[in-house]
Amino acid sequence: MITLWLTLALLAMFFYGVSMVAQKVALNDMPVAKMIFLSLIFWVPLYLICLVPFILDGSIWSITPLILVYALLATSFGQLGYYTYVEAAERGPISIVGSVTAAYPIMVIAFAILILGETKEVTMLQLAGALLITASIIALSFFHGGEQKKMPLGRRYYFLCLVTVFIWGLWAIFTKLTLGSIDPFLFIGIYAFIIPPVTLGYYRFKKIRVRDAVPKWSRPLKIAIASSIVGNIAFFAEIVAISQGPASIVFPLVASSPLVVVLLAYGFLKERLTQREWVMIAAVIAGIIMVSTA
Secondary structure, X not given: OOXXXXXXXXXXXXXXXXXXXHHHHHHOOOOHHHHHHHHHHHHHHHHHXXXXXXXXXXXXXXXXXXXXXXXXXXXXXHHHHHHHHHHHHHHOOHHHHHHHHOOOHHHHHHHHHHOOOHHHOOOHHXXXXXXXXXHHHHHHHHHOOHHHHHOOOOHHHHHHHHHHHHHHHHHHHHHHHHHOOOOHHHHHHHHHHHHHHHHHHHHHHHOOOHHHHOOOOOXXXXXXXXXXXXXXXXXXXXXXXXXXXXXXXXXXXXXXOHHHHHHXXXXXXXXXXXXXXXXXXXXHHHHHHHHOOO
């Protein structure tokens, strides 16, 4: 039986994949600073709207101090991870960025099993499927990209990839801890308080004035907006899925979005896939079938 959390996790995987393709296209002609500015003007107001029902019924004030700390850490790590990811994506091939950053669910699986005790609600077959998905996506993302992997890449590029893995791992862990106690839409609303200071801190670190980060209307901006919209649809689906499903399954599923990138490139850009890439695609699909035995 396909549960709601499983359906939402698969939807998040698909929409994140579509968003990654559009985002990379936009980054070819748009600096990261301008891409990030979209979160201030579009998503902070939306996330504030998510808070309104909880302010009106007073439930926002019932969050315990510990859960509030978890929520603030989770949202901060999530936003920082996004910034380091797009910085890496701007500097080098998405194939390597995707292969390295797709490893973050390994941290979550270990935490979910050792700390959360999810072996009681997840079968060994599902755990094996989650590990198969993660390993296959890492391999597929690395194999895919062809000549791009031969580009000369600096240490900063690889450093950003590794930092993103660690930060996203922490984001996932604290997000799961938080969503065990509060409504997923209340959690999303907390981002409205985190995005402005983290974004302004990023601009200060990069020595960029906010007014210089305001993008001009252009084709890349349209693509960036479309990418942001699709990515946020995926984000909403992911958060609800995490609140209902086991972390050791949801995060590997969502992190398999590079599969969508590869298949879109094959279907629309007519990119050729090697035999070993097809083997990895088959392995990811097999892993998805295994975790779908929920």
